Amino acid sequence: MNIIDELTWRGAVNQVSDEEGLRKLTEEKSVSLYCGVDPTGDSMHIGHLIPFMMLKRFQLAGHHPYIVIGGGTGVIGDPSGRKTERQLQTIEAIHDNADKLKAQFIHLFGEDSNITIVNNYDWLSKLDLLGFLRDYGKLFSVNVMLAKEVVASRLEAGISFTEFTYQILQSIDFEHLFAHNDIQLQIGGADQWGNITAGIDMIRKIHGSEAQAYCLTIPLMLKSDGTKFGKTAGGAIWLDPEKTSPFEFYQFWLNQDDADVIKYLKYFTFLNQEEINDLEQTVQTEPEKRIAQRRLAEEVTTFVHGKKALREAQNITIALYQGSIANLTEHELEQAFGKMPTVTVGPEEKDVVNWLIDSTIYTSKRQAREDITNGAVTINGIKITSLDEVVTPHKNSNGRFVIVRKGKKKYTLARVQN
Structure with missing residues (x-):
């Protein structure tokens, strides 16, 4: 299957600048392509992951992906999708974030694989003002720039000249990579269409109208209820395991709705059409088993965090x-309970009733005794039946944690303070 056909089947194509030309190009040779991300944060979240999954698919089809980390454009700030001006970050913060994003990409794509990671600070930082205005400013019509959706949507509230020029900088990226790295295709989210096509126009003005440069954008990802994908009550789902643990990450995918799970299998896994069709059948015939959700969680967690993290997430879930x-x-205890209600306790060993009162997990000794007698309290996974039981840290926690469960689901993590 041609890569464009595969992306279409997966529902991953929003717009293509010249579908017939791009299809022919990808069939004739190995194509170099790129997608960019600005280091405005120190980690990507799963919304950022979507276009890079497409890069990975091109890589698996024998093409050569480039990832452009926007150390230069990140200093300016992309106005896309924003109603107000972006708060500018320091150059030092941008560089630090760029290093962290690069490490994430190396983890996802492999250091020795057919992929190249570059930073546009390397060429954008060498531009001088007069050269920028003479060499590039003359190629852009303000009238056309104002008509771009990303700018037009900001005119009422106002947009600074800094953010207004972002599309020129992104165009310079495309032209630079076209000229120096033979990159002919840029991919991005649906909101990047105006910026990317501006780059194609620049390439043709500089290199001639027959220059083969293409654009492919990916649809905005929405859930079946029309809400934005990738957010939970706790916020974004990050790729950094320190921000979103592999257990939380696994649970996010495991809890997807039946109406969304097949779409996400197409987007976020490398399962083939036959496998996904089989999983779609299980959603229709055995939805209570959640086989498709489990496979989705396994595939994406392995891709982002590796097999060891997947095993830990599954152990915690079970x-x-x-x-x-x-x-x-x-x-595993840290992942499972680190964001649950937490108290701090001292290292002294006490009988269970006094320990529960001193830890503030209970405020009534009578209620604590009653729950223990009724078998409603477990500590470190063991049901407490004796009022004389002495509380000690979990055997595998290196003396750090006591895990208390009241009833069937109400957990509290007690951190032992030495």
Whole structure:
């Protein structure tokens, strides 16, 4: 299957500047293409991941992807999708974020694979004002720039000259990569259409009207209820395991709605058409088993965090579902309970009733005794039945944690302070 046909089947094509020409080009040779990301933060979230999954598909089809980290454009700030001016960051913060994003991409794509990572600060920082205005400013019509949706949507509220020029800088990126790296295709989100086509126009003005440069954008990802994909009550789902643990990441995919899961399998996994069709059948015939959701969670967690992190996420899920956390490791305990209600306790060993009162997990000794007697309290995965039980840290926590469960689902993490 041609890569354009595959992307179309996966629902991953929004607009193409010249579909017939791009299809022919990708069939004739290995094409170099790129997608960019500005280092305005120190991690990507799963919304950022979508176009880079497309890069990965091109890579697997034998093409040569480039990732452009916007160390230069990030200093300016892309106005796309924003109603107000972006708060500018320091150059030092941008460079630090760029290093962290590069490490994420190396992890996702592999250091020795057929992919190149570059930073547009390397060429944009060498521009001088007069050269910028003479060599590039003359190629852009203000009338055309004002008509671009990304600018037009900001005119009422106002847009600075700094953000207004962003599309010129992005166009310079495309022309530079076209001229120096033989890159003929740029891909991006649906909101990048105006910026990318501006780059194609610049390339043809500089290199001639027959220059083969193409644009492919990806649809805005929405859930079946029309809301934005990738956010939860707790905020964005990050790729950085310190921001979103692999367990939380796994749970996000595991809890997707039946109406969305097949779309996400097409977007976010490398399963083939036959496999996804089979999973679609299970959604229709055995929805209660959530086979498709489980496969989605396994595939995406492995891609982003690796097989070891997937096993840990699955161990935690099984332990919580079965109510048996006694054998979880220290790292698994941190992932499972790190964001649950937390108290701090001292290292002194006490009988369970006094410990529960002193930790503030209970405020009534009578209620604590009653719940223990009724078997409603477990500590570190073990049901407490004796009022004389002495509380000690979880056996695998290196003395750091006590995990208390009241009833079936109400957990509290007690951090032991030495």
